[in-house]
Amino acid sequence: MRARQAALPVLAVAAALVALWYAGAVALNWQVVAEGRARGGMPPDAWQTLAGTMSFARPLLPAPHQVAEEVWRTAFATPLTSRRSLLLHAWITLEAALAGLAIGVAAGVLVAAAIVHVRALQRSLMPWIIASQAIPVLALAPIVIVALGTLGLEGLLPKAIIAAYLCFFPVTIAMAKGLEAADPLARDLMRTYSASRAQVFWKLRLPASLPFLFASLKVAAAASVVGAIVAELPTGAQAGLGARLLAGSYFGQPLQIWAALVAAAVLSASLFGVLAATERLVARRMGMRA
Structure with missing residues (x-):
C-alpha cells in the first residue's frame, strides 16, 4: 500500500510530462509537416497533419513513442558488437x-x-x-x-x-x-x-x-x-x-x-x-x- 501511494505522485507527474511532450511535438512539428504536405500537392487536412507530426522522420521535437522506438531498435534490436548499438x-x-x-x-x-x-x-x-x-x-x-x-x-x-x-x-x-x-x-x-x-x-x-x-x-x-x-x-x-x-x-x-x-x-x-x-x-x- 505504501509503495502504491508513493508511486502515484510519480506516475501523475510522469503522465503530465508525457502529455506536455506530445503537445510540444505537435506544436513544433506542425508547420514543417504542413509545408511538406503543401509542397507535395496534398490538400490541407488537420488530421493528416496531426498524424504527420507523430511520425515525421526528422522532427524538430520527436514524440515520446518515436524516441522509445529508437531506443528499442538501437539498444535491443541491434547486436551488442555493432557500432550502432x-x-x-x-x-x-x-x-x-x-x-x-x-x-x-x-x-x-x-x-x-x-x-x-x-x-x-x-x-x-x-x-x-x-x-x-x-x-x-x-x-x-x-x-x-x-x-x-x-x-x-x-x-x-x-x-x-x-x-x-x-x-x-x-x-x-x-x-x-x-x-x-x-x-x-x-x-x-x-x-x-x-x-x-x-x-x-x-x-x-x-x-x-x-x-x-x-x-x-x-x-x-x-x-x-x-x-x-x-x-x-x-x-x-x-x-x-x-x-x-x-x-x-x-x-x-x-x-x-x-x-x-x-x-x-x-x-x-x-x-x-x-x-x-x-x-x-x-x-x-x-x-x-x-
Missing part, C-alpha cells in the same frame, strides 16, 4: 563515468580530511576549490584532453579526469561539513580517553560524515555521466554517448540524439538508485534510520 555506447560512457567518480570521490575525501585536520588549508585551499567551479567544463575539457594527448594519454583516462573534476567539488564540500558534524561532546570524551587523531577520525568523524557523503555521491554520480559525455565531444570520439550526440547533430538525426539523451538519463538514474540502496544498507548496518 546504444548499449555499447552507453557502456563506454559508463566506464569513464565510474572511473571519474572513483577518482573524484577519493580526491574529495582526502582533501576534506586534510582541510578538517589542518586549519590553514581551510583558509587557503577552500577558496581555490570554490573558484575552480567557475571554469565551464566545456572550456576546460578540450584543454585537458589536448594537454594529456601530447603526453600520450588518450582513451579512458582523459574522460575520467573531466568526470572527476565535476565530482570533486560536491564530495569535498559535503565531506568537510560531514567530518565536522561529529558531536563535540563525543570528541571531547574521546580526547579524555587519550584517543589518537586516527581513532577519532575512523570511529567518530567518518561515521558521522556518511549521510553527507552519500548525499554528495548522488550528486556526483549524475555529474560524472555529464562529465564523461562532455569529454567525448571535443575529441570527435567514435564511441560513447557523446559520440552518438555528435553523429546525430552532424547528420541531422534528432531521434539518435534523443535516444542518447535517454540513455544518459537512465545511466544517471541507475547510479543514483544503486547509491540510494547502498545508503539504506549502510544505515541499517550502523543502526541508523534509513
